[in-house]
Amino acid sequence: MTSFDDAAAPVPLSARAMAARPAPYLDGLNPAQRRAVETLDGPVLMLAGAGTGKTRALTARIAHLLGTGRARPNEILAVTFTNKAAREMKTRVGGFLGEAVEGMPWMGTFHSIGVKLLRRHAELVGLQPGFTILDTDDQIRLMKQLIVAENIDEKRWPARLLAGIIDNWKNRAWRPDTLPASEADAFDARGPALYAAYQERLRTLNACDFGDLLLHCVTIFQSHPEVLEKYQRWFRYILVDEYQDTNVAQYLWLRLLAAGHRNICCVGDDDQSIYGWRGAEVGNILRFERDFPGAEVIRLEQNYRSTPHILAAAGGVIAANRDRLGKELWTDAEDGEKVRLIGHWDGEDEARWVGEEIEALARGSRGLDPVGLDQIAILVRASHQMRAFEDRFLTIGLPYRVIGGPRFYERLEIRDAMAYFRLAVSPADDLAFERIVNTPRRGLGDKAQQKIQRTAREAGVPLTDGARRLLAAGGLGGKGATELRRLLDAIDRWHAQIAGPAASGDALIEPVDGSGPTLNHIELAERILDESGYTAMWQADKTPEAPGRLENLKELVKALEEFENLQGFLEHVALIMDNESEDATEKVTLMTLHGAKGLEFPAVFLPGWEDGLFPSQRTMDESGLKGLEEERRLAYVGITRAERLCTVSFAANRRVYGQWQSQLPSRFVDELPPAHVEVLTAPGLHGGAAAQAMGASDLEHRVARADVYNSPGWRRMQARAARHPSPPPSETVIEARALPDFTEGDRVFHKKFGYGRAASIDGDKVFVEFEKTGPRHIVARFLTPADRVDDVPF
């Protein structure tokens, strides 16, 4: 058990020592921040606008709580949404406290704290403390089984959708028994029953999905007042980050815990609530004062990030939203550049222009100081918008990094390997068993698996036991039987080996040849992958992605080094799905607006501001005005990421699902206050054929409305453009015509698709069979002969 039970443990940090010295953590705080730090008792709502130093205030507040002796480190509950935020808070508090952060076991994400609580009281909701945590993938597979069992038409009700509906219910803290009547007719009135069945399955599997981690806690608090009271007393102070993103379940969880002393400090920004679609309730933050009467509301409005123009532009956009708590950001900073606005002919032009602009910024040829590539970000509404930029950057050799791509732990081979580890830890993990019974192929097809399922269900035992019974009864013959027996034996063996070292504590045991319980978890993991035939499966696989997968498996085993045992690792992975690999080269960042929340960049590009794309048509269709307002907040988030330079752009034409569509500039473009915007004209667009084809009216209409052609900003821009002309785009065009400097059959390299063989060449078009990504037609300039890859400038 952790610190909770060590109530008698000495305070790791000497309160007196800290109080005696002037508090260094108060230095440099502005009055509002200081108030937020020093108002310790009672409910506090810290409305912290973008870039107003909220993390600073939050960490100082923790330091202050400890410094004044109000609470010991393990009596503070500090919740965040993401592991990243939790990590940052830990680091920053660590700056004040030194190693005493280790004594803050209750600083973490909602989910990680939820697990911790739930493990202690699992039996109160019918679980055992060792329950497994299902991720989305497991969840959907489970739902698929239910769909089959309940005879539901999967065409009409795909598992993903149903899992989503149940997720939503959980987000709203609705249990099967408390589901409101309004939901009773969800999917042909079978919703409530299916939800109940799903929960029943989870209980049988001794498993929780992510929603349960919070909802079960709430259930326990509500039905076991003595448990709740214990925690209400224990957590003397509660801090919550990103409060605007809380869903109902999280809200109830917090409200229950804070109900006693009401020492709860919520930090958030209603203007940055962008996760409504996944259950976040802006209402939680809007209602705070009603929920906690007498609450102190502190507004952090001094912005330390952006220039006045950028703040004014963002403010202008967000002002169009109703239902705001109201906040106006201000700054002492110099005016700087206005927000720049530019229209393009199509998405490719937009990408081309952004690429050139980035190169110009990097050279310092825009009349500004040179901007490093890693100080530049392109923030898009939807990830598919990234492709035009990737293509372009690949072509011009501009290094970039995509944030939010496929995650390491979501990869097939990693998930398979994890399933093996899970089985080794708990052989009763049915979902893990199902996943790998026939991977690698063991001759256990659908029929055999059904037999196992049936045997297990009839006996009411886990699948591994069911399989054993089936074998004992001779219900399976041939190769399948032999292989199944071998697998079951292997699982037993691995399980025994885990029990060994775990029981003997965490003493480091020298690796000894042979077997026995002397294996450490890393060797065990290797052995599992080996004995299961999983590694061999990929080694035998001749498809191009096999080597990469083996590489990933190696990486997975390496990741184990940071943990003491497999159990610890599995728990970590269940809750932490992020994987940020830093690499040293300077790169432009490409990510979604959602992904950018909480980040900042000196220069930000916001492309694709077109109605239907941004704001997204779908959001508006589905959520109407509420949706539009959330999109607007997204625009606000985007603009406020910029420190010095913010460039908004839109295209007149865009290919949507292969179909060319003409686009209208986003309504948010109109909401940008003209006084803080500078309208640029793309080279070649102004007066050119493109402008005419574009139906110049649109652009001109907007431009005339803002009267920007007559603005000083416009003239200054023109003058600057004359002084610092952009490199002529023709360079690339000439390059594009260049014929390949390799011949058919040569091995070639492409930055995105990797290595391949040039199967046939037709002019500047090459048909390449890529080793990893299959065959494709590629323009020659994208390719480098493989033996000269080092010449590629990035």
Add this chain to the structure above:
DNA sequence: GCACTTCATGTTTTT
């Protein structure tokens, strides 16, 4: 059990 086909379906994302 596997490879090939057709067909539908196209946000945002964490835990």
Add this chain to the structure above:
DNA sequence: CATGAAGTGC
């Protein structure tokens, strides 16, 4: 268009 999932034929 382009990707993934489901279905069909071997």
